[in-house]
Amino acid sequence: MVRPIIQISNLMKTYKLGGETVHALNNVSLEIEKGEFLAIIGPSGSGKSTLMNMIGCLDRPNAGKYLLDGKDIGKMNDNQLATIRNQKIGFIFQNFNLLTKLTALENVELPMLYRGVPAKERRERALAGLSKVGLKERAGHLPTQLSGGQQQRVAIARALVGNPAILLADEPTGALDSKTSKEILQVMKELNELGHTIVLITHDLAIAKEARRMVSIQDGQLQENGGELIGNFAIY
Amino acid sequence: MNSLGILQSIKMALRSIQSNKLRSALTMLGMIIGVSSVIVLVSIAQGSAKNVTSQINQLGTNLLTINTFGTDLTLTEDKINVLSKLNGVKALSPVVSGRVNVKKDRTTSQVTLTGTNADYSKVRDTKVSNGRFINDLDIEYRQKIAVIGSETASTFFGAENPVGHYIQIEGTSFKVVGVLVSKGSSLGQSGDNVVIVPLSTGQRLVKSTSINQVYLQGKSEDQMDFVMNEVEMAMASMYPGKSDSYSVTNQQDIMDTMSSVSSTMTMMLGGIASISLLVGGIGIMNIMLVSVSERTKEIGIRKAIGAKRRDVLLQFLIEAVVLSGVGGLIGILAGVGIGKILSSILSLTVSFTSSVMLLSFLFSLAVGVVFGVFPANKASKLNPIQALRYE
Ligand SMILES: Nc1ncnc2c1ncn2[C@@H]1O[C@H](COP(=O)(O)OP(=O)(O)OP(=O)(O)O)[C@@H](O)[C@H]1O
Numbered sequence A: 001m002v003r004p005i006i007q008i009s010n011l012m013k014t015y016k017l018g019g020e021t022v023h024a025l026n027n028v029s030l031e032i033e034k035g036e037f038l039a040i041i042g043p044s045g046s047g048k049s050t051l052m053n054m055i056g057c058l059d060r061p062n063a064g065k066y067l068l069d070g071k072d073i074g075k076m077n078d079n080q081l082a083t084i085r086n087q088k089i090g091f092i093f094q095n096f097n098l099l100t101k102l103t104a105l106e107n108v109e110l111p112m113l114y115r116g117v118p119a120k121e122r123r124e125r126a127l128a129g130l131s132k133v134g135l136k137e138r139a140g141h142l143p144t145q146l147s148g149g150q151q152q153r154v155a156i157a158r159a160l161v162g163n164p165a166i167l168l169a170d171e172p173t174g175a176l177d178s179k180t181s182k183e184i185l186q187v188m189k190e191l192n193e194l195g196h197t198i199v200l201i202t203h204d205l206a207i208a209k210e211a212r213r214m215v216s217i218q219d220g221q222l223q224e225n226g227g228e229l230i231g232n233f234a235i236y
Numbered sequence B: 001m002n003s004l005g006i007l008q009s010i011k012m013a014l015r016s017i018q019s020n021k022l023r024s025a026l027t028m029l030g031m032i033i034g035v036s037s038v039i040v041l042v043s044i045a046q047g048s049a050k051n052v053t054s055q056i057n058q059l060g061t062n063l064l065t066i067n068t069f070g071t072d073l074t075l076t077e078d079k080i081n082v083l084s085k086l087n088g089v090k091a092l093s094p095v096v097s098g099r100v101n102v103k104k105d106r107t108t109s110q111v112t113l114t115g116t117n118a119d120y121s122k123v124r125d126t127k128v129s130n131g132r133f134i135n136d137l138d139i140e141y142r143q144k145i146a147v148i149g150s151e152t153a154s155t156f157f158g159a160e161n162p163v164g165h166y167i168q169i170e171g172t173s174f175k176v177v178g179v180l181v182s183k184g185s186s187l188g189q190s191g192d193n194v195v196i197v198p199l200s201t202g203q204r205l206v207k208s209t210s211i212n213q214v215y216l217q218g219k220s221e222d223q224m225d226f227v228m229n230e231v232e233m234a235m236a237s238m239y240p241g242k243s244d245s246y247s248v249t250n251q252q253d254i255m256d257t258m259s260s261v262s263s264t265m266t267m268m269l270g271g272i273a274s275i276s277l278l279v280g281g282i283g284i285m286n287i288m289l290v291s292v293s294e295r296t297k298e299i300g301i302r303k304a305i306g307a308k309r310r311d312v313l314l315q316f317l318i319e320a321v322v323l324s325g326v327g328g329l330i331g332i333l334a335g336v337g338i339g340k341i342l343s344s345i346l347s348l349t350v351s352f353t354s355s356v357m358l359l360s361f362l363f364s365l366a367v368g369v370v371f372g373v374f375p376a377n378k379a380s381k382l383n384p385i386q387a388l389r390y391e
């Protein structure tokens, strides 16, 4: 049997605010196979972004174990984590997170910049990435000169350009209308068919249903198949 | 491998400096003012030092001077002969001097008169551009001939050649036999408005036989201390107990004093100006700190995408160094420009040395590194999650 690309067991993340402790992640265990399309659904404040940050090696848990490709993330230093983020993970953030002073093309080039890809190759690959999301003509535009959907597509191109094994998308369609949302979802489905592992975070059940597998999270606790969120007592 | 090249980092730094032109210019202003004031002040100090040195050298090389004061001591010809026979003395020239009225046709002028011998030309490095200098026969026969300075020549003769013509000195007619090469004014004395006559004639013109100055030229530069000793001992034995009435000075001593004064001045001015460089550096640090907190989000995004600590550190450090380095370059240009303008307006001698320019440029780079490290380190240590949350 093939080992899952992501193996998370008993992950804990707590925040202390004043006297209160918030369990952003409470004993979360999750395995994701290579090539899977997983949707994580949950209400606001349930811990979705926190979980994504853990999977994306941006944040460290208080307790629990995380193996990525069989390697223990907890034992790695900051520089090793930066390398993993750069090579294995593509982020699509809820609020785009493009660099406002760089053009669309330069934004897409950024991950390759930190990988030491030569300028010419970088440019070619970035242009190819932009045309894949239909924005080749907008390569020289600044993010402020692009619509929300276009910005998100630039962010997708940036996440994909390094050809990462895992694509993490935190409510990529949260700020977009339903038509653009569908387009973006379509792009992600195509990527999944090409073999990328995709983790899609959303609070929109319709979008989550497009994924091949769905887990739900509530108050930091994870349940398979959407759990009680979509049963009789569903909030959806 | 797997990291940002230095060239790419410089490009990135230039981009970010460009995208904030006004702020970058204001930040650089500190460095520009610092570097240019170092260059202006140091080059003025060095220019005046050079000036003084060349003026002193103009007075003659390997020179000793005996000056007498008061009337209880008279240097007579036989005593001077004793001095001229000393071992280390190559040449010697006694001098009587005074101010005299010179007249030609309707032009009258006060001129410095020097009565001396033929060796004066050698000892004081005084050359004629036209005609000849005084010779020994002139002295012996009390010839009424004169060698005049270039300024005196133009006062009385304009563009005409004075050699062979006559001037009236204190009512007596003198034939001009030579014109001196211009020396410019040296240490406040015009060296060109002079009349040089034979010693014997000169004594009669100033109505005194007392020689108030003797110039001695040593044989070589490294013997000057020895010659000085010799002369002092000879003077002491000739005039026992009268050491207060005369002085023996070595030109090298004056030169050493002058150069130590001017190097102290250079250091002081340079030091004062370096303080403004330091202030410029603190300005850079301030702006970089503001820039780091303003760009927290950018740093977060870069880190999320895979920038290592080193990449972020280098980015901000290079930005600081580029700011200070470009500021330093502009400062050098501004300093040279201001120095040139000052030298033409105030007729100061300024001397630009490439070592001062290079040094102040390197110093400005170093200021960029020193004051850039703190903000850059702060940026590189940001936690990516917190940085991403920052608005
Ligand atoms: N830095 C922090 N300090 C304190 N509490 C935090 C911090 N980050 C997250 N939390 C808390 O952890 C819980 C989970 O937050 P998280 O951002 O993961 O929610 P989410 O599911 O992504 O919500 P949303 O759908 O609104 O984005 C929340 O209750 C939040 O208040």
Ligand SMILES: [Mg+2]
Pocket (backbone or CB within 6 Å): A048, A049, A050, A094, A170
């Ligand atoms: Mg969230």
